[in-house]
Structures are given as C-alpha cells and as structure tokens.
Amino acid sequence: MLYSTEKETERVVLVGIDTGEGQFDTESCLDELAELARTAGAEVVGRLIQKREAPNKATYLGKGKIEELKAYLEFTEATGIICDDELNQNQIRNLENALDTKVMNRTLVILDIFAKRAGSAEGKVQVELAQLKYNMAHLTGRGIEMSRLGGGIGTRGPGEKKLETDRRNIADRISDLNKELKEIENHRSVLREKRLESKIPVIALVGYTNAGKSTLLNILTGADVLAEDKLFATLDTTTRSVETESGAKYLFTDTVGFIQKLPHNLIKAFRATLEEVRYADILIHVVDASNPKRQEQMNVVYDTLKELGAEDKPVLTVYNKTDRENIELPLLKDSRALATMSISALTGKNVAEMLEKTEEIVKSFKKSISVLIPYSEGRLLGIIHGSCEIIKNEMRAEGYYFELYADSETENRLKSFTVQ
Ligand SMILES: Nc1nc2c(ncn2[C@@H]2O[C@H](COP(=O)(O)OP(=O)(O)OP(=O)(O)O)[C@@H](O)[C@H]2O)c(=O)[nH]1
Numbered sequence: 001m002l003y004s005t006e007k008e009t010e011r012v013v014l015v016g017i018d019t020g021e022g023q024f025d026t027e028s029c030l031d032e033l034a035e036l037a038r039t040a041g042a043e044v045v046g047r048l049i050q051k052r053e054a055p056n057k058a059t060y061l062g063k064g065k066i067e068e069l070k071a072y073l074e075f076t077e078a079t080g081i082i083c084d085d086e087l088n089q090n091q092i093r094n095l096e097n098a099l100d101t102k103v104m105n106r107t108l109v110i111l112d113i114f115a116k117r118a119g120s121a122e123g124k125v126q127v128e129l130a131q132l133k134y135n136m137a138h139l140t141g142r143g144i145e146m147s148r149l150g151g152g153i154g155t156r157g158p159g160e161k162k163l164e165t166d167r168r169n170i171a172d173r174i175s176d177l178n179k180e181l182k183e184i185e186n187h188r189s190v191l192r193e194k195r196l197e198s199k200i201p202v203i204a205l206v207g208y209t210n211a212g213k214s215t216l217l218n219i220l221t222g223a224d225v226l227a228e229d230k231l232f233a234t235l236d237t238t239t240r241s242v243e244t245e246s247g248a249k250y251l252f253t254d255t256v257g258f259i260q261k262l263p264h265n266l267i268k269a270f271r272a273t274l275e276e277v278r279y280a281d282i283l284i285h286v287v288d289a290s291n292p293k294r295q296e297q298m299n300v301v302y303d304t305l306k307e308l309g310a311e312d313k314p315v316l317t318v319y320n321k322t323d324r325e326n327i328e329l330p331l332l333k334d335s336r337a338l339a340t341m342s343i344s345a346l347t348g349k350n351v352a353e354m355l356e357k358t359e360e361i362v363k364s365f366k367k368s369i370s371v372l373i374p375y376s377e378g379r380l381l382g383i384i385h386g387s388c389e390i391i392k393n394e395m396r397a398e399g400y401y402f403e404l405y406a407d408s409e410t411e412n413r414l415k416s417f418t419v420q
C-alpha cells in the first residue's frame with residue numbers, strides 16, 4: 001500500500017541523559033539528534049536533559065523528571081519524544097503510559113531516514129530487514145497503533161512502503177528478505193572478485209556522515225552522487241574509476257557515513273555494503289575539519305572500522321572543508337594515519353596533491369621486483385599486465401624480462417621466476 005509521508009509532521013521533544021561519561025557531551029548529542037529528526041521530517045519543539053548516573057532501568061528518566069516532561073509536552077503541543085539512547089521494550093512502554101505520548105529513539109529515526117533514502121535493491125532489503133528486526137524487539141502498543149494509523153517516524157519502509165506490523169507476518173517477511181539478501185550478496189561478491197582480479201587498486205572513502213565523501217568522489221571522478229547538507233545523504237555504494245596523470249587507474253568507492261551510537265544491528269544489516277571497506281586497499285578518511293567535534297567524530301570512525309574488521313587498513317586522513325573560516329587550529333597529524341593532509345572537496349584545493357599521495361601509498365605497498373618469465377610460461381603475462389606496474393620490459397633469449405611493482409600476492413606467484 002502506498003501513501004504519502006508528508007501527511008503528518010511530528011512535533012517532537014528530544015530527551016537525553018547526561019551521565020557525565022561518553023566522548024560527546026549530551027548537548028552536542030542532542031544537536032546531532034535534532035539534525036536526524038529534521039532529516040526524518042519531524043519538527044523539533046524542545047529538548048530536555050536529565051543529569052543522572054545511569055538511566056532508570058524501568059522508566060529511563062526519573063519520576064520527577066517524567067512529571068516535568070509531561071507538562072512540557074502539553075506546553076509545546078508535542079506529539080512524541082525522541083530519546084537519544086537505546087531504550088528497551090519495558091522502558092518504552094512505561095514511558096508511553098506515563099507520558100501518554102509516542103516514544104521513539106535515535107535508532108528508530110536513523111532507520112526511518114535510511115528507509116527514505118534507500119535507492120538500490122540491496123539498500124532497500126537491508127533497511128527493511130533492520131527495521132523489522134528492530135520492530136520485533138522494540139515496537140510496543142503505541143508504536144504499533146501509530147503504524148496502523150499510518151503516519152510518522154518508524155512506520156514507513158523503504159520506497160514509501162508501509163512497514164509490516166503484524167508479528168506473524170514480520171517473521172515470514174524477515175526470512176524472505178534474508179534469502180533475497182543472500183542472493184544480492186552473492187552477486188556482489190562475484191562483482192568484487194572480478195574487480196580484485198583486475199588488480200586495480202580500490203580506495204574507499206570513509207568518514208563521519210556529512211564529512212564530504214560524496215563531494216570528494218564527485219570532484220575526483222566527475223561522478224554525479226547526491227551530496228547535500230543532510231545526514232546520511234549516501235546509503236548506496238558507488239564505485240568510479242580515476243586515471244591519474246601517470247596513467248595509473250584507481251577505483252574510488254563512496255559509501256554510507258558513520259555516526260555515533262550506530263547500533264550494532266544496523267552495522268550488521270549494512271554488512272554487505274560496508275564489506276567494500278574491508279576489501280579496499282587503502283582508506284581515505286574524510287574529516288569535516290570545520291566541525292568542533294571533529295576529534296570525537298574521528299574516534300567514532302575508527303571504532304566503527306574496528307567493528308567492521310578493517311582496523312588494519314592503511315589510512316590517509318584528509319581534513320576537508322578547509323575553505324571555511326571557522327576552523328579551530330591547529331589541525332593535528334592523525335597518529336592512526338600514514339599521512340594527514342588538508343583539502344577542500346568543494347573548491348578542489350589540494351585534491352590533486354591528495355591523489356598523488358594516494359598513489360604514493362599504493363605504491364609503497366607494492367614491492368619492486370625483477371622477473372624472467374620463460375616463453376613457456378606465457379600465461380603469467382596476463383597476470384603481470386593486469387596487476388603490476390611495469391617499469392621495464394625486455395625480450396631476452398631465455399624469456400621475458402620485467403622490472404615491476406607487484407603486490408604481495410602477485411609477488412608470491414612470480415617467486416620462482418625472480419632474478420637479481
Ligand atoms: N565548505 C565546504 N563544504 C563542503 C566541502 N565538502 C563537502 N561540503 C558540503 O558538506 C555537505 C555534505 O557533503 P557530502 O559530500 O554529502 O557528505 P558525505 O560525507 O557524503 O555525507 P553522507 O553521505 O551524508 O554520509 C554538503 O552540503 C557539501 O556541499 C568542502 O570542502 N567545503
């Protein structure tokens with residue numbers, strides 16, 4: 001069933017708990033949550049922060065705060081609240097009953113944005129799967145009622161489709177989607193194999209959401225990826241090739257941005273998409289240098305990379321948006337990266353230099369070797385031409401002589417033919 005998502009604007013109050021811990025202070029968490037809520041189409045009409053050591057196990061907020069919030073909701077004519085943390089089913093139900101309003105949280109809002117943005121078949125399947133799993137675990141009375149009525153955050157699936165809310169149907173749908181995802185994953189891995197075979201180095205652009213990854217891909221490759229001042233503008237992976245001045249070819253991949261408190265489940269749901277990061281030769285870590293929280297955002301990126309099993313990849317860090325004036329200096333060297341540079345993806349400043357540096361790093365991971373391939377081993381020429389950078393090549397009496405840069409896998413295959 002199709003319906004318009006514009007029907008109803010939710011008026012929401014943002015709620016957070018300040019435990020004095022965590023990398024980000026609660027105010028800036030709520031700033032980001034406000035951005036997310038706006039992107040999801042809700043109007044933010046207020047915010048409330050409670051200082052506590054830990055969330056209340058049964059009700060998230062303390063008793064007195066709940067009374068205050070109830071009055072505040074009436075005053076602001078809010079239609080719901082969005083909590084910054086992951087609430088369990090009990091906390092949601094208890095809060096809904098006490099406040100007589102719809103209770104949402106950060107994950108639900110992120111999922112809702114993902115649902116709106118998902119473009120590819122794969123993205124849609126991944127999002128719907130994550131939403132249904134989330135609903136199985138969280139959606140209680142009021143959420144389901146809202147879904148049946150058909151409006152608001154957490155009720156739409158990808159492509160404006162209405163999300164299933166009947167538990168029996170959800171389980172069936174989850175199993176169908178899992179099968180679909182498996183097929184898509186197989187297809188993707190075939191494509192990836194082909195790419196790996198071609199041995200063109202793959203460079204993945206990673207970074208916090210809104211850092212400028214898509215803008216950078218566009219300027220590098222003339223791609224036409226949507227780049228805008230919204231969180232999670234990109235959900236689908238785009239790969240484009242770039243040829244440098246020296247004639248070398250590289251594949252650049254742009255993918256979904258990271259954000260703090262991205263639930264583990266969601267990362268898992270996007271495994272197929274994010275897998276591209278694991279197969280990249282190098283990561284370019286794009287940082288929004290003009291964001292006062294850039295250091296914290298960089299830490300989130302490294303934590304997420306770790307979760308993806310990509311923590312050992314060579315990294316080139318680029319401080320982006322350095323055309324802006326509000327940048328707090330100094331921009332420190334990123335100790336986790338092989339090199340750190342300042343660029344502007346918007347004006348193109350230093351982008352050519354970044355490409356040179358990338359090339360340098362790719363090469364530094366390749367070894368310079370000399371090989372003599374007997375004429376009877378002609379089949380190896382394909383591998384050499386496909387995967388190595390050839391510096392010198394000669395036809396000698398005993399066979400083909402090459403001086404080349406090879407990656408470790410190719411070096412291994414050519415081992416018995418290496419010469420001094
Ligand atoms: N001033 C300035 N703005 C930039 C620069 N690079 C990107 N932006 C802006 O930052 C916003 C986000 O850029 P995107 O390229 O969409 O960011 P992204 O990292 O792909 O974001 P997601 O896909 O949402 O994760 C856009 O409004 C861009 O125009 C830059 O170098 N300078």
Ligand SMILES: [Mg+2]
Nearest residue numbers: 213214233234
């Ligand atoms: Mg993007």
